[in-house]
Amino acid sequence: MTNDADVLQIDNLQTSFFIDGSEIKAVDGVSLNIPKGKTVGIVGESGSGKSITSMSVMRLIRNPGRIKGGSIHFNGEDLLQKTEKNMQNIRGNKISMIFQEPMTSLNPVYTVGQQISEVLQIHQNLSKKEALSKSVEMLELVGIPSPNDRVKQYPHELSGGMRQRVMIAIALACNPELLIADEPTTALDVTIQAQILELMNGLRKELGMSVILITHDLGVVAETCDYVAVMYAGQIVEYADVHTLFNNPKHPYTVGLMQSLPRHDMDQEELNVIEGNVPKPGEMPEGCRFAPRCPFASDICTRELPDLMETEDGNQVRCWVYSEKWDGDPEVNVKDDYKTARSQ
Amino acid sequence: MTTKLLEVNNLKQYFPIKGGVFGRTVNHVKAVDDVSFYVNEGETLSIVGESGCGKSTTGRAVLRLDEPTEGDIQFNGENLLDLNKNDMRKKRKDMQIIFQDPYASINPRQTVRQVLEEAMAIQDVVPKADRVDKMMELLDTVGLGSHQLDRFPHEFSGGQRQRVGIARALAVDPKFIICDESVSALDVSIQAQVLNLLKNLQEQYNLTYLFIAHDLGVVRHISDRVAVMYLGRVVEIGEKEEIFDNPKHPYTKSLLSAIPVPDPSHKQERIVLKGDVPSPIDPPPGCRFHTRCPFATEKCRDETPELRKTETMTGTHEAACHYMEDIEAGRHKAAY
Known part of the structure; x- marks a missing residue:
């Protein structure tokens, strides 16, 4: 299963939270490979398990949460077998993370320079002075004007x-091989978001990280990613390269998501909504997790959970429509028929 | 014949900054600085802009949730700033607001029944005996189902809670609703449901919306006309087709170009702005956008441009820039 071109291989990851004696499967069997030098997007709505997946990679899951099963190979080594001390050497060094809310992730009582220096002093054994001058370089790299004062x-x-x-x-101070960016621009205005995305794209190419x-x-996603995984209720429901996914979405959830998006560059009469709500983590439906909201759901969908299967266009999709066991309308085309199916 | 339901003229909203030992006013945050616009009956005017541009403050000032510093606000031919507190409260029967955060804007200790009952009791709109029927009807209208009447806010999801907020606003039969980032906190699939609901309600009850948002996709979908704000001023206003397909102000253009398009084969030329929005305490003189504008000259620093119309603009489209014609004709080039 190991492939030299992949920096990270997540295999059948299961992360659960144990609350009041019941188990909530936040991530349920996620497998995902991150190729070297590429950007993989994980898309999903609140509660889909996308952040928990990344926290699991960093081994940052705390009680009552626990990584129950699976493996996460980073450069061939299973992160789940590492001791906490080994993990500390990896975090912030080989694998770094950027969070959504920069104000709460930065320590308010230390200067910017001290916070960048800390990473360098711990991981690269630089002296205080060396670390500080490297910090100024880093600030310059990320495009902060007058870095000598800002530091x-x-x-x-x-x-x-x-x-x-x-x-x-x-995050980039130690030149990591893998950067995990969790909603890095969500809290920012669009003009600032454009600056940050451009910066991240440029740095990725320059530094060759994943x-x-x-x-x-x-x-x-469309603008920055090479590959995309769409998550729903703790599972990946579709995976493809970015062009395939946007030109030929296969899973009804992906299609619904795309058609419910109001566009600023074209006019739409009525938005195509996905009815209902995301299932609560404790009340997962039997069968396909999207079935209760899916306009195409047939008998088998409510009984059995489909696996991720390969389609001829190269998408991997977790949907019965594309299997031999499909017992609904054999002529169905999810992308074209979504609207009509929904109104019935 | 369209009639103006709301007309705002030269609205200013300054917030004092207290400082020093005696707590004197040392300066002002000029959140809204000389803003004028109108909303026709039955239409949706959106105000867009980045954080700190004054769009929410404008909405709050219209309802007099904050007392405006200057200007006048005509609603249905009546100047709202002339009303005393009591009359203003009565006026709010016609003017409602739906806030961004459905978690914070509904009392967690009240059931939906109490929330709606309170709204109707304050404005005394429906005879007591008919109120329960009206509540049931409201819940059906917003797509919640009348069986949810005795539930508490925490029993609902975010989208459902926003529907409660909408039901509360509708409870008093308003003419005019301000939607302040009403769908921003919702997931895409739920956001679409609420947007469709707002649109249907508008048709059904002939509502007029002032829609405040930062998401231009949402704005294009819901609006008839759009006002773009930057640092307390309206820099461009007009029909939505004009704003999105024929923008004139450099800020509007860069704002539109900054939005990522959900189509990987789409390559657009992006105007990336330098720097951040300046502080509204000490806004730049002249055109407020000149510190970030690639086209800025001396003139932009010295003279404040007024909203005006050029030959290539149609409808009520106006923008505030000295160089619109020159930029369009290619006579005036970007500096970067």
Whole structure:
């Protein structure tokens, strides 16, 4: 299963939370490979398990949560077998993470310079002085003007976009092989988001790292990712390269998501909604988890959970429509028929 | 014949900054600085802009949730700023607001029944005996189902809670609703449901919306006309087709170009702005956008441009830039 071209291989990851004696399967059997130098997007709505997947990779799951099963190979080594001390050497060094809210992820009582230096002093054994001058370089790299002054400032003295740049500087200080960005631009205004995405794209190419980009914004995905995994209720429901996914979405959830998106670059009469709500984690439906909201759901969908299967266009999709066991309308075309199926 | 339901003229909203030992006012945050617009009956005007541009403050000032510093606000031919507190409260029967955060804007200790009952009791709109029927009807209208009447807010999901907020606003039969980032906190699939609901309600009850949002996709979908704000000023206003397909102000253009398009084969030329929005405490003189504008000159620093119309603009489209014609004709080039 190991492939030299993949930096990270997540195999059948299961992460659950144990609350009041019941088990909530936040991530249920996720397998995902991250090719070297590429950006893989994980898209999904709140509660789909996209953030828990990335937290699991970093081994940041705390009680009452637990990684129950599966493996996460990073450069051939299983992260789940590492001791906490070994993990500390990897976190922030080989694998870094950027979070959504830069204000809460930065420490308000330390200067920007101290916070970047800390990483360098711990992981690269630089002296305080060396670390500080490297910090200035990092700030310059992420496009912060007058880095010599900024390095002495506190987070509250910076704007939201600047703070996110500092977070990126910290994350990239040790030249990581893998960067996990969890909704890195969600809290930012669009003009600032454009700056940050451009910066991340440029740095990825320059430094040759791989990126996992977690987001709910399909526009951001289309623009920055090479591959995309769509998550729903703790599972990947569709995986494809970005062009295939946007040109030929196969899973009814992916199709519904795309058609419910209001576009600023074209007019739409009525938005095509996905009826209902995401199932509560404790009350997962038997069978396909999307079946209760799916306009195409047939008998088998309510009975059995489909596996991820390969289609001829190269998508991997978790949907009975594309299997031999499909017992609904054999002529169905999910992408074209979504609207008519929904109104019936 | 369209009639103006709301007309705002030269609205200013300054917030004092207290400082020093004696807590004197040392400066002002000029959140909204000389803004004028109108909303026709039955239409949706959206105000868009980035954080801190004053779009929410404008909405709050219209309802007098904050007391405006200057200007006048005509609603149905009556100046709202002349009303005393009591009359203003009565006026709010016609003017409602739906907030962004459905978790924070509904009392967690009240059931849906109490939330709706309170709204109707304050404005005394429906005879007591008919209120329960009206509540049931409201819940059906917003797609919740009348059996949910005795539930508490925590029993609902985010989208459902926003529907409760909508039901509360509708409870008093308003003419005019301000939607302040009403769908921003919702997931895409739920957002679409609520947007469709708002649109249907508008047709059904002939509602007028002032829609405040930062998501331009949402705005294009729901609006008839759009006003773009930057640092307390309206920089461009007009029919939505004009704003989206024929933008004139450099800020509007860069804002539109910054939005990622959900289509990987789409390659657009992006105008990436330098720097951040300046502080509204000490806004730049002249055109407020000049510090980030690639086309800015001396003139932009010295003279404040007024909203005006050029030959290539149609309808009520207006923008505030000295160089619209020159940029369009290619006579004036971007500096970066």
